[in-house]
Amino acid sequence: MQDPDDLSEEPKSSAPSASSRLQLLIVVALGVALIGYLLRHIGLHAVLAAAGSIGLGGFGLLCVMAFVVFALVGSAWYVLLPPTTHASLPVIIWARMVRDAVSESLPLSPVGGMILGVRAAGLFGMATRLTVASLIVDVTAELIAQVLYVGVGLSLLLTRGTHGAAAVSLERGILIGIGVLSLCGIGMLALQRRGIGWLSGKLAARVFPASGAHMSGVAADLREIHRSPLRLLLSTGLHFCAWVAAALSTWVAFRLIGERVDISAVIALESLVYAARSLAFFVPNALGVQEAAYTVLAPLFGIGKEFALAVSLLRRARDIAVGIPILLVYQLLEGRRALARRVQT
Helix, strand or coil, rough: CCCCCCCCCCCCCCCHHHHHHHHHHHHHHHHHHHHHHHHHHCCCHHHHHHCCHHHHHHHHHHHHHHHHHHCCCCCCCCCCCCCCHHHCCCHHHCCCCHHHHHHHHHHHHHHHHHHHHHHHHHHCCCHHHHHHHHHHHHHHHHHHHHHHHHHHHHHHHHHHCCCCHHHHHHHHHHHHHHHHHHHHHHHHHHHHHHHHHHHHHHHHHHHHHHHHHHHHHHHHHHHHHHCCCCHHHHHHHHHHHHHHHHHHHHHHHHHCCCCCCCHHHHHHHHHHHHHHHHHEEEEEEEECCCHHHHHHHHHHHHCCCCHHHHHHHHHHHHHHHHHHHHEEEHHHHHHHHHHHHHHHH
16 A cells, blocks of 8 residues: 555656746756856866866865754754654754755756655654745745845945946845745745645645645645744754854865865855846756856855856866765665565555
């Protein structure tokens, strides 16, 4: 008998259409072309020389630091779960690792990562409806933390006294972005508190079509999570710490390639780059968007464009080096589960 909370079987209707695949390929191709243009414009040799100077030891350090961020964002998700669920912190961290590995290593949207993150938790007995409910709130907490983080980045930019028409336009754009993200966060919170029936019955069923018939229980879990505002506050705080930890990893990367820059400048740079990535959510992995943001924003903080582009590419390489093994382990677990079912039948 199939577990009602199982997401392992998806209906054929959930498969992307040919036109969707074509649009995805076009967007990915444009992103790759933009990266190629930036490499040619800035100088391929200079960028590769900067990236290569980090060495295997330095690259390994960046990979280790990625797991620190995983632990923080996984904990931010975990604290949302009511104590009565007896959820396992390692399982939630593992689910978040799969979720991010899909989003950062494969040309898929963040929604694809969320779906496989829920399935990864289900492999260890987590009920789908609870995982989905907590994930919805977790995404909201992460968005709120990002608004705060971008606000800090803007404040740091302003304190540097950067002037000029480009800087003024950038500051206005950032303020608009903060406003948009804030409205999204407020809307998501209001929807979770006042529109739980629609959220669980319509939106969740669309995102997780294989379990649409079981989404009515999500509403009850959402109410239970929101009974304790402290959980949301703690999750937001942990997400903010994760943003700072990610910036610290980038600062280490800059130091390893020989670019001397203070941590406050890197926090400001990273917050603005991630704001650009968020606004370009429709671009898989923010291909090209991330690199363009780095090269445009880095000079405002006294960072050479070749170093900024090198760090962006190093982040891509780190995400793949960390993400692919995670996905291979996930596939192995899925295969073992499928084999066990076949033996039982």
